[in-house]
Amino acid sequence: MSHHFSDYESDQSRLYNINHHEDINSNESKAKVKNILKITLWLSLITIVEVAMGLFCHYNHVPKTIPNIAFIIMTLLKAWLIVAVFMHLGDEIKNMILTVLVPLVLFVWFIIAFLWEGSYWIWINNYFGIR
Amino acid sequence: MDTAVIEKKKMWGGGRSPFNLSYGKVMMWYFLLSDAFTFGAFLISYGATRFASSVWPDSNEVFASFPFFAPHGGAPMAFVSLMTFILILSSVTMVLAVHAGHCRDKSSVIKWLLWTIIGGTAFLGCQAWEWTHLHHQGAWWGSFRTDANGVIAHGQSLKDFFAHNIPADVATGIAGADAAHKFFNYFFTITGFHGFHVTTGVVLLIIVLLNTINGTYEKRGHYEMVEKIGLYWHFVDLVWVFVFTCFYLL
Incomplete structure (x- = not known):
């Protein structure tokens, strides 16, 4: 290999197979993009439901005790989707996830x-x- | 049993990453973990102060303006929903940039990084508008002053920040002024700290974009730097999810 790797970079190269990488037009790649768009849709939908519930309670003077529990659950759901899918924590090994x-x-x-x-x-x- | 021991020795014996993850990514995760506690401390102290207050401003009254369409209120939650949506979309373009990096597709990486930078900048623009708007209404850090009638600035009364069922003398009295003062101190501090993170993210994204254009990562053989800035960017989005819930929904 003509390129000179520093120690740091050579450590990376053991984790990344330099000669083999995904093809962006492969079916596997397209399935991944589709999954990303699906999660986007979910994140948007949850946000829309949250705002709709908030506005409904505001205009109809509904006490927010029970809606607040729903807001917290939906927030944690969004957080889980972002961390597990967008940040790929779900793909890491168990010990890493636990730390x-x-x-x-x-x-x-x-x-x-x-x-x-x-x-x-x-x-x-x-x-x-x-x- | 023996093979398990050997496997374990190999795993932690050096020469490889026991987490099957590069040093840079592991450290980014632990930085974000520590940052989560910083933001958590802010939001929890906001919660404790709110629990300790007899009245609290109503977010549907405070955040009810929309540039051009409803500059003087009447559109509760609309603008912040737009901001939230912009940040979610910028997170999506970021994850698409990371995916393009996995595929070593340089032009796609550039395209999606550009969209992410545009999204981040748009979010900061919205934030700037909202801050300016609230500042015009007399809200700012530690300088919340009212006249005898509870009027703060431009005819804006303290009462306008509270739900309609809160009596005027409570909203414009000591309890109301105290609560509004604390509310805005927390609001500007927490959204300011978050906005600072977004600004830093945009600067880092521009640096990574320039490196991508220069072919630095192509030469290196991998686009791991895009993944690392991606982790940071998703975290900024994640924090906004919690800020949104605590300030605007609960």
Whole structure:
């Protein structure tokens, strides 16, 4: 090979077969593009449903308790589609996926603790008659 | 059992990537993980403040303007939906650029990178319009001042930021002013931090585009740099999904 590879690049070349790559006009490639467009459609549809629900609640003065749960579920669904398909995390090996996902479990505690704290502040302010 | 041990030794024995992933991509993932906690901290502190407030501005009242069509309100959620859609589409063109890179199709990579840059720039333009609009209404970081009637700027009353069932004296009183002040501090900080990420992304995309045009990746034999900037760009889109939910929907 005439091109000189640095150490860094040669490490990459072991992961990428330089001589063989996908053909953009192959059926496999076309199927992948089709899948990308399908996910796009889903992301758009979920967003449209979210906005429609939000506007419906706004104009009809519907309490947002139950819609909020639906919003959170739809948000997590969109996040999953983006991470698993667009970012190709679903294609990585299991150990790699776990090193990214396991630390995110901290968010469970993080959210509960801080929202709990927020509720406490308003309670203690009301208790002592501050606002 | 023995073969499993040998396999494991080989896996972590050096000379290959145990995650079957290049150093650059692994590090991009861990950078994004740390960035997720930064954005998470912002959004969770927003949530805690909201939980601690007796009243809170209504996003359908605050974000109700659309350039040219409804500059003075009356179109709740419309403009932000457009912004969200632009960012989703730029994410799609990005994933198509990554796919073209896998196929070593230089002209397709250039085409899709260009579309992604256009999408990112369009999003930033929308963001700039929204910020300018809110600033005209008297909203800004830490400088939220009202007169005795709760009027802040250009005849805009604090009451306009709250749902109609909130009594005027509450909306224009201490509780309303305090809540609106906090709301906009969080809004400008979080969307500003996100916009900074988008700006950085556009700059990186332009650099990668120039390298692609120059044939740098063709010579290198792979378009991994497009994949790495792609990861970053999708993350920016992902963050917007959560910002959208927290500020505009909940």
